[in-house]
Structures are given as structure tokens and as C-alpha cells.
Amino acid sequence: MDNGTATRHPDVDHEALIDDIYAAGLGEQRWEAVLHSLRRNMGVRLVNLLTLDAGSPWLAPIAVAGDDDAWTASALQSYGTEFYRHDPALPIMHNWEVGHWLEDVHVFSPKQQARDIFQQEFMRVRGMEHWSALKLYQSGQRSAFVSFMGEWNAPPLTDAQRRTIAQLGKHLSRASQIGTRIQQLAAKALLAESMLEALDSPVFLLDADRQILSCNVAARTLMANQPTRLRVVHGRLMPGGCSDAAQWQAACISGLLSLQPTSTTGSEASALHFSVIPLPPNTQLARTWQRPLTLLTTCAVRSPAERMRRLLLVYGLSEAEACLCVLMCCDGLTPQECADRRQVSVFTVRAQIKSIYAKIGLQRHGDLVRLILSL
Known part of the structure; x- marks a missing residue:
């Protein structure tokens, strides 16, 4: 146990500590190092x-x-298993x-503290006397605090x-919220990647600015083999021949992006054709x-099984x-023919069609056919 708690040092090196705080929020520094500096000072x-x-x-420690x-690990375990129930704050x-x-x-008055x-039973048993806490931020239902506990008989x-x-x-406050946001984005990227990795063909997930949010192994392999036609600049997809906003908008409207060959030999000798599919806002990835x-x-x-897997x-x-x-959409069957093929009532089929339109966010059969054929 060090002697850093014996003397108070109010002259904190603000600039260095602030740098460490933001480094911790960005994941480049451990939060414990920041808190140790605060504790000693x-x-x-x-x-x-x-x-x-x-x-x-209960409170969740960052x-x-x-x-x-x-001693710290023991106190944390004791708080998390028993004494959080008695925390007066x-x-x-x-x-x-x-x-x-x-x-x-x-x-609390001294008489209240004595009872x-x-x-x-938690603080004094562990050699601590006073506690103080500062509320850092409130974001929706989530709030954050920094708390300090002093030694026995310390002012x-x-x-x-x-x-x-x-x-x-x-x-x-800012750094911890940045850290939370980064963790959320990482979790979203992991979810998207795990979904896309189940697909065999190259798939890219792009935002409105063509930033690549996620892509599967097949897509990464294709980018490595086609560096000219599938250029990526600062994380943004800039396909050869479709680099400006107007060209990209035209591809989105038509639902088709064709990248012509840049040479007569090698891996870039043939045209590349992509389906450009805007995801409705109520799909799982968009949500x-x-x-x-x-x-x-x-x-x-693609086989029917591959199309079904993409829909799932x-x-x-x-x-x-x-x-x-x-x-x-692929076999051209009517709802009644689908019901006969699957040996269910046509009312069941119509209920499923209604659910499909709601989940995908479409209203017309023609739009659904175009979407399914593009998958």
C-alpha cells in the first residue's frame, strides 16, 4: 500500500491529466490510470x-x-454483493x-452516521471515513458519477x-460519453459483421455518405483484388467510374452499379455488377x-436457399x-398457388404477405419483386 493518501496535493497538472482523460475515453489509456492520478492528488x-x-x-463501475x-477488489466485491443495498446515496x-x-x-448528522x-459496516471496517460524489452527466435513463472515499480520520x-x-x-463527462459511444458503435459493427459473414457473396453495408460500416470476408477479398475499381478513401467507398454524388445517386435509383474493366488482363478484365439496395428503416440492421x-x-x-438466407x-x-x-417473386406463384404448394390456407398466406410488407417497409408487389431479385 502506498503513502499517496497521507498528503493532499491540490496542484493537479491539469493539461496532462486532461490528455489522459480523453485518451481513456478513446480507449488509448486505462481509466484506472486517470483515477489513480486523481486519488493521489x-x-x-x-x-x-x-x-x-x-x-x-446498483451502481455499475466503469x-x-x-x-x-x-483491498480494492475485496471492497468492490463486498459492495456489489451486499452493501449496495445500504448505500445511502x-x-x-x-x-x-x-x-x-x-x-x-x-x-447526515454525526448521530445518523453512527447508526x-x-x-x-462497509466504510469504517475498511479504514474509510468520508465519501463525496459528483454527478457528471445524465443521458436518457443513464447517469454517471465520480466518487471519492477518504481514509479514517481524514478531513x-x-x-x-x-x-x-x-x-x-x-x-x-465528455470522455466517458465518447467511450460509451465508441463501445456502442463497436457492438453495432460486430452485430452487422456477424450477420454479413453468414453470406457467401461479397456484401457491403454503407451509410448515406458511403462510409463502409461493415463488410464480410468475401467483400474484403474482392476489395483487395480490385483496388482500382473498389477504391476506399478514409473509409468511404469510391468506386471507379462512380465517385461523385450524382453518379452514386443514379446507381441508388436504378438499383444497379456496373464497374467496367480497367484492363484487358488479370483480375480486373471483366465487368463487376452490384445490386444497390436501400434498407428500409424498420429492418434489423437499420434499427x-x-x-x-x-x-x-x-x-x-442465386439459389432460392441463398435468397431466403439473406431475407432471414x-x-x-x-x-x-x-x-x-x-x-x-422468383417462381411467380399467386397467393392461392403458394397456399396450395405449402398446404396452408390462403388466409395464412395473405397474413404472411402483410407481415412481409411491414417488415421490409414496402407497399407494392412490384417493389417486392425487384428487391427479392436483387438479393
């Missing part, structure tokens, strides 16, 4: 960076820093305003220290990313609905 024993969801009964790793944390401080000495289970934080922490708290998306996939004669993965159709799409 404030002369406290434990610093926590925490989040709280409205429907959760990072925790104490003056002894084994939890019932009122949702009501704090951003930038508000809460300190035990301002909320408080959290104070007596509470001074006004100067609270002002310093409040100044740094603005950066902690995940919450933005307009376009699916770019190579045109080829991209549009979230049931197996029966995907099968019905193929029968109507």
Missing part, C-alpha cells in the same frame, strides 16, 4: 467512476482505483442535477479540491444503426415468410 483512498441506470438497483489492488442519485456534489457530512450500516475534500474536480469533471443504410452486393444467379438475416423475416417471398 486529492489524498483519498478510493476513487470510483460509476454509471447508474434508472431501472438498476473503473475503480484504490491504494491497494487486493442510491435512493437520491437520480434526483441530482448535473454538476451537483453530495457529501456525507452535509447530508448508518453503510458507514459503519473531507476542501472547497479548492471540489472546484478542481468539478473542472476536470466536465472532461470526465441497430439508426441511420439510412445501403446494402451493396454482387449480382449473381437482413430483413428479419421468418423462414415461412422468406420461403413465400421466393415463391411469389
Whole structure:
């Protein structure tokens, strides 16, 4: 255990610490390193960076820093398994305003603290006396806090220290929200990639600016083999012959992108044809990313099973609905013929057709046929 808690050091190196805070938010630095710096400079024993969801009964730690790793791990486990039930701050944390401080000495009298289970059986047993917490931000149902716990018989934080922490708290707030956003984007990319990897042919998932949000192995292989026609500039797809906005818009309207050969030999000798498929906003991928998306996939004669798999993965159709799409759009069967083929009532087929249109976001049969044939 170090002696960093013995003396207070209010002269924090703001510039270096702020750099570390944003590096932690971007994932280039460990949050624990930032909190250890705060702990040493404030002369406290434990610093926590925490989040709280409205429907959760306990605080979730983003990072925790104490003056002894084994002691810190033991305290964290004890809090998470038992003492969160007695934390006096939890019932009122949702009501704090951003930038508000809460300190035990301002909320509880000495007599109340002497009877408080959290104070007596959690903090004092572990050699801690005072606690303070600052609300960093509120985003929907989620809020974040930074808390400080001092050693036994140590004085509470001074006004100067609270002002310093409040100044740094603005950066902690921004950086932790950046970190949360990056984690959300990474999770979305992982979901999209796992869905697209199930498809054998090259598939690209693009946003409105043609940024490649995700693509499967086949697409990455195609880009490596076709660097001229499938150029990528700062993550943005800039196909040869379709690099400006007007050309791309025309491809989106027609639903077809053709990249002509750039040489008479080698891998770029033949034309490349792609289907350009805007994803309706209620599809699973569009709901995940919450933005307009376009699916770019190579045109080829595909088996009914391949088309069905794309409908299952991209549009979230049931197996029966995907099968019905193929029968109507590829085989040209009427609803009654589909019902006879599948040995179900025509009312069942019509109910499934209604569900298909709702899930895919289309209204006309012709649009559905064009979509299915482009998959």
C-alpha cells in the first residue's frame, strides 16, 4: 500500500491529466490510470467512476482505483454483493442535477452516521471515513458519477479540491460519453459483421455518405483484388467510374452499379455488377444503426436457399415468410398457388404477405419483386 493518501496535493497538472482523460475515453489509456492520478492528488483512498441506470438497483463501475489492488477488489466485491443495498446515496442519485456534489457530512448528522450500516459496516471496517460524489452527466435513463472515499480520520475534500474536480469533471463527462459511444458503435459493427459473414457473396453495408460500416470476408477479398475499381478513401467507398454524388445517386435509383474493366488482363478484365439496395428503416440492421443504410452486393444467379438466407438475416423475416417471398417473386406463384404448394390456407398466406410488407417497409408487389431479385 502506498503513502499517496497521507498528503493532499491540490496542484493537479491539469493539461496532462486532461490528455489522459480523453485518451481513456478513446480507449488509448486505462481509466484506472486517470483515477489513480486523481486519488493521489486529492489524498483519498478510493476513487470510483460509476454509471447508474434508472431501472438498476446498483451502481455499475466503469473503473475503480484504490491504494491497494487486493483491498480494492475485496471492497468492490463486498459492495456489489451486499452493501449496495445500504448505500445511502442510491435512493437520491437520480434526483441530482448535473454538476451537483453530495457529501456525507452535509447530508447526515454525526448521530445518523453512527447508526448508518453503510458507514459503519462497509466504510469504517475498511479504514474509510468520508465519501463525496459528483454527478457528471445524465443521458436518457443513464447517469454517471465520480466518487471519492477518504481514509479514517481524514478531513473531507476542501472547497479548492471540489472546484478542481468539478473542472476536470466536465472532461470526465465528455470522455466517458465518447467511450460509451465508441463501445456502442463497436457492438453495432460486430452485430452487422456477424450477420454479413453468414453470406457467401461479397456484401457491403454503407451509410448515406458511403462510409463502409461493415463488410464480410468475401467483400474484403474482392476489395483487395480490385483496388482500382473498389477504391476506399478514409473509409468511404469510391468506386471507379462512380465517385461523385450524382453518379452514386443514379446507381441508388436504378438499383444497379456496373464497374467496367480497367484492363484487358488479370483480375480486373471483366465487368463487376452490384445490386444497390436501400434498407428500409424498420429492418434489423437499420434499427441497430439508426441511420439510412445501403446494402451493396454482387449480382449473381442465386439459389432460392441463398435468397431466403439473406431475407432471414437482413430483413428479419421468418423462414415461412422468406420461403413465400421466393415463391411469389422468383417462381411467380399467386397467393392461392403458394397456399396450395405449402398446404396452408390462403388466409395464412395473405397474413404472411402483410407481415412481409411491414417488415421490409414496402407497399407494392412490384417493389417486392425487384428487391427479392436483387438479393
